[in-house]
Amino acid sequence: xxxxxxxxxxxxxxxxxxxxxxxxxxxxxxxxxxxxxxxxxxxxxxxxxxxxxxxxxxxxxxxxxxxxxxxxxxxxxxxxxxxxxxxxxxxxxxxxxxxxxxxxxxxxxxxxxxxxxxxxxxxxxxxxxxxxxxxxxxxxxxxxxxxxxxxxxxxxxxxxxxxxxxxxxxxxxxxxxxxxxxxxxxxxxxxxxxxxxxxxxxxxxxxxxxxxxxxxxxxxxxxxxxxxxxxxxxxxxxxxxxxxxxxxxxxxxxxxxxxxxxxxxxxxxxxxxxxxxxxxxxxxxxxxxxxxxxxxxxxxxxxxxxxxxxxxxxxxxxxxxxxxxxxxx
Numbered sequence: 001x002x003x004x005x006x007x008x009x010x011x012x013x014x015x016x017x018x019x020x021x022x023x024x025x026x027x028x029x030x031x032x033x034x035x036x037x038x039x040x041x042x043x044x045x046x047x048x049x050x051x052x053x054x055x056x057x058x059x060x061x062x063x064x065x066x067x068x069x070x071x072x073x074x075x076x077x078x079x080x081x082x083x084x085x086x087x088x089x090x091x092x093x094x095x096x097x098x099x100x101x102x103x104x105x106x107x108x109x110x111x112x113x114x115x116x117x118x119x120x121x122x123x124x125x126x127x128x129x130x131x132x133x134x135x136x137x138x139x140x141x142x143x144x145x146x147x148x149x150x151x152x153x154x155x156x157x158x159x160x161x162x163x164x165x166x167x168x169x170x171x172x173x174x175x176x177x178x179x180x181x182x183x184x185x186x187x188x189x190x191x192x193x194x195x196x197x198x199x200x201x202x203x204x205x206x207x208x209x210x211x212x213x214x215x216x217x218x219x220x221x222x223x224x225x226x227x228x229x230x231x232x233x234x235x236x237x238x239x240x241x242x243x244x245x246x247x248x249x250x251x252x253x254x255x256x257x258x259x260x261x262x263x264x265x266x267x268x269x270x271x272x273x274x275x276x277x278x279x280x281x282x283x284x285x286x287x288x289x290x291x292x293x294x295x296x297x298x299x300x301x302x303x304x305x306x307x308x309x310x311x312x313x314x315x316x317x318x319x320x321x322x323x324x325x326x327x328x329x
Contacts, residue, residue, distance in 0.1 A: 016065060058115040066121045074141070085113070105142060126199065127141060129141075132165070145193055147166075163218060208227065265281060
């Protein structure tokens, strides 16, 4: 290090060159920072203008077999002409359309840059006719248990289901039931919709859906299905519904090989077993005959009978296990 006459350090040529290089580097960095900041500000201002301005929806295409007019479909769709194509929630919009238009199903909305959306959908089929108490009407539902409308007759494509009263009958809503809790706090109605879906799927798999008169789910410990108006299928509780229906369909096929007019009751309540009783259609509504009484109101009994029970009658002597089938799988 060199010093001048006043004792100050004197820089060499090499040191002066190094200092100039450092200064030039700092200036370049400052310029880059200023330029980057400027570009960021421009981007923040211009990008929203480009996105919101250039990607506005101008065209809506409709495709598929949809049972509504173009005006009804446009009106039900929450995405409108002029909305932003990039930020539109297509999945939610499809759900809204189906809730407003209950005969619309499988709705899909897709974007086509720069300014077009396409709505594709199909016509929903009436799959379930939920029997309503008191007014002889039915709540019609599609395969997803979405409420379509209330009607006075049963469509050919639907099967009647008897259940507790639904929580709502509003079009477009998914079927649900008011909670009915037992002493342990378990909701008896919680699984009814799952039961319905399982039963429908298995009836279709076994190809007997169109032969079912009704399914009774009013008592989930005594579920019943009536086939062809002549065979009562008693499934018992809701466990393994698919397996019970599959076995019942096998028994029906065996019976049809003998006679398509065979009537009876099939007990499927025991897992993998079926008991069929011909000529006895147990619909669960048969009432016991009123006992005969004398002038004092006492029950008249005959010799060999106790407590008013009849013995040896045709009812009590019927051989219940005339047909027995066991699933060996």
